[in-house]
Amino acid sequence: MEDRKEGSEHEPKERKEPHNLIELLDTIEAIETPSGKLRFDAVLEATGRRSFGPLLLLAGLVTLAPVISGIPGVPSLMGFFTFLVCGQLLIGRRTFWLPAWLRNRELSSKKVHKGLGWMRKPSRLIDRLIQHRISFMTGTRGMQMTALACFVLSLAMPPMELVPLTVNIAGVALTLFGLAIMASDGLLSILAFLVTGASLFTMFYFLL
Known part of the structure; x- marks a missing residue:
């Protein structure tokens, strides 16, 4: 009896997936990094790693956070991930399958925490505005449209690194898409499509 009880105490707790921005930030900040490096696979x-909404939200936050997105190559890496x-x-x-070289990529945990800290205040405001509405935009067909829009956006992210701020606008779009799916908020999805169009238009305007 004692052995059974003792064994149950050591069983891993069921992981709870985040449902909003603050929960995602808390989840990432809670990851232990004794080496001072945060591995992408640990974040996934x-x-x-099997939920489309949280994965898009993760890509959006990394691309949007100024400290993290300023690291050369990170936006392109998030574009490839998306x-x-x-x-x-x-x-x-x-x-979702991801190559080992992508899962094993590391970032400075200090820079990651600094970037996430910058996003806490706006995240609280955004979380208060989220609600279940216009659900058809986050249904099966809406998910396919979202995936297609994000697919196109991911192809544009490497050249976006050459145009100031456009990659951050792309990060806003990915963040909105991720939140829309997680909260079944179709209004956020509509806003995300508009932001996607704005980011692509800005990129082509400056590059062409």
Whole structure:
């Protein structure tokens, strides 16, 4: 009896996926980083690697946070990550495969926490505005439209690094899409499509 009780105490607790921005920030900040480096795979495990909404939200936050997105190559890396996730959703996969070199990428935990800290105040405001509405925009067909829009956005993110602020606007779009799916908030989805169009228009305007 004692052995059974003792064993149950050591069983891992069921992971709870985040449902809003603050929960996602708390989840990432709670990841232990004794080496001072935060591995991308650890973030995926903590936030839910099989859920489309949290994955888009994660990509959006990394791209949006000024301290993190300012690291050269990070926006393009998040673009590739979004490309893989959206591409697999469009072909009907239920679980998402990611290459080991992407999962093993590391960032300074100090920079990550600094970037997340900057986002806490706006995140609280955004979370208060989220509600369940216009649900058809986050249904099956809406998810497919979202995946297609994010797929196109992911292809544009590498050249966006050459145009100031456009990659951050793309981060806003990904964040809104992720939140819309997680909260079934169709209004956020509509806003995300508008922001996606604005980011693509700005990129083409300056590059062409």
